[in-house]
Amino acid sequence: MSTPSAPVDVIALGQPTFGEPELRAIEEVFRSGWLAGQGPTGKRFEEAFARSTGTRHVLPVNNCTAALHLATSALGLRPGDEVVVADYTFPATGHSVVYGGGRPVFADVRPDTWTVDPQAVEAAVSERTVGIIAVDTLGQPADYAELEAIAAKRGLWLVEDAACSSGATYQGRPAGSFGDAACFSFHGRKGITAGEGGALTTDREEIATQARKTHNFGIESALSRAGTTGLPVPQFDEIGYNYKLSDIAAAIMLAQLERQPELLKARQVVAESYQRLLGDFDLVTLPHTAPDRTHSWQTYALTLDPSVDRGRVATELRSRGIQCNFGTYASHLQPVYGATAPCPVSADLFRRHLAIPMHANLTEAQVERVAAAVREVVPAAR
The missing domain is CATH 3.40.640.10 (Type I PLP-dependent aspartate aminotransferase-like (Major domain))
Known part of the structure; x- marks a missing residue:
């Protein structure tokens, strides 16, 4: 890369x-x-x-x-x-x-x-x-x-x-x-x-x-x-x-x-653009919205294929001016709680999620730039 x-x-x-x-x-x-x-x-x-x-x-x-x-x-x-x-x-x-x-x-x-x-x-x-x-x-x-x-x-x-x-x-x-x-x-x-x-x-x-x-x-x-x-x-x-x-x-x-309807719509447009641009990319799984609910898209998280080094992806995206982060926490893994019961699905998401830019101010050109970078960077991080 x-x-x-x-x-x-x-x-x-x-x-x-x-x-x-x-x-x-x-x-x-x-x-x-x-x-x-x-x-x-x-x-x-x-x-x-x-x-x-x-x-x-x-x-x-x-x-x-x-x-x-x-x-x-x-x-x-x-x-x-x-x-x-x-x-x-x-x-x-x-x-x-x-x-x-x-x-x-x-x-x-x-x-x-x-x-x-x-x-x-x-x-x-x-x-x-x-x-x-x-x-x-x-x-x-x-x-x-x-x-x-x-x-x-x-x-x-x-x-x-x-x-x-x-x-x-x-x-x-x-x-x-x-x-x-x-x-x-x-x-x-x-x-x-x-x-x-x-x-x-x-x-x-x-x-x-x-x-x-x-x-x-x-x-x-x-x-x-x-x-x-x-x-x-x-x-x-x-x-x-x-x-x-x-x-x-x-x-x-x-x-x-008062502005919430327009802000929600703008985030939905971004989510739909990511779906169009990354939906056929087999090294990432895109978010799923259940049919009986709507999503506010506070975060847009990709689930990376297990073969992909998330840290390398993040480093490369950031070097290209694209901010990213992990999704959120598998709480049971945090030492403050002393939890012992496993939550394997949550732990797997914690390891593989990568949040990419999501907000109401994104332009279509920016979304296309993010998607193109993901397509280029992810395969090289295997």
């Missing part, structure tokens, strides 16, 4: 889409004087995101990990409890269980959609199991019909880790509307983003009430106290956290939410 000697334009692995709508939204917040969290702009975002996800309650937070922590806590996770967790995911999912003193028990994933295998979930349930956390892997929702049935039969709660899937659907319903609660990320690589941020969605009022209290140190918000007479002094009767989303970030998210 030859490395180009002349500088080339870098094609980003992920990239947010920002512009005048976001700048105007930020300016409005600055003019309002309320920049901190839980303000009027945050309230407007709650209402808009509730409409988008088809849920009754939305709590904006500073990241998805905070949302997961709040959800598991509100659902009653206690030290010593076990939670079955989809294995192929960023470790924040497992971490959220550990934060509450629980033990994540990792369940293997499907080889086609990379979402948690319902049969593996059922096999992992023990007498200590209290809940399940499914993951919408890289933007594709999990099998919620089967998972909700397992949770109901076993008397378990179910949380949807929707970090990557805002705008995706399962059987006609939007991501974020499944289980007892769902948790979103608005990190810079997500389909809609404020750079950082997240949200918890739920239809259960008691979960929303408890999470809203504990995300703000365990007291009511200043905005909710603003209309009262006198000088109400809140009391701290339980430990809470500082997980609020600023109104600046909420304003950005309002603008991003």
Whole structure:
């Protein structure tokens, strides 16, 4: 393989889409004087995101990990409890269980959609199991019909880790509307983003009430106290956290939410172009979207043939100005958890996945350049 000697334009692995709508939204917040969290702009975002996800309650937070922590806590996770967790995911999912003193028990994933295998979930349930956390892997929702049935039969709660899937659907319903609660990320690589941020969605009022209290140190918000007479002094009767989303970030998210349909469409076009350009290339397997769901395409991951040296491919692509990375983590292999049960499908994906550029700003010429480079580099890395 030859490395180009002349500088080339870098094609980003992920990239947010920002512009005048976001700048105007930020300016409005600055003019309002309320920049901190839980303000009027945050309230407007709650209402808009509730409409988008088809849920009754939305709590904006500073990241998805905070949302997961709040959800598991509100659902009653206690030290010593076990939670079955989809294995192929960023470790924040497992971490959220550990934060509450629980033990994540990792369940293997499907080889086609990379979402948690319902049969593996059922096999992992023990007498200590209290809940399940499914993951919408890289933007594709999990099998919620089967998972909700397992949770109901076993008397378990179910949380949807929707970090990557805002705008995706399962059987006609939007991501974020499944289980007892769902948790979103608005990190810079997500389909809609404020750079950082997240949200918890739920239809259960008691979960929303408890999470809203504990995300703000365990007291009511200043905005909710603003209309009262006198000088109400809140009391701290339980430990809470500082997980609020600023109104600046909420304003950005309002603008991003309005643009979401066009951003989703642009990512879908990129995915279709990769399918056209790489669909007949036998050294890679392309992502599969199940027929009863839609994909938000937060990440586009190729599964390389076992004969291919992924590290060599990555090095060569990067030398050509094409950013890439691994897919996500096989959580059970991370030493922090001390897990012993194997998840062979997840482990195999962890070894062979290669994420290539995917975002709404990619041009057709850039996608063609990426695909051509993959076709050239991969065979030479065997």
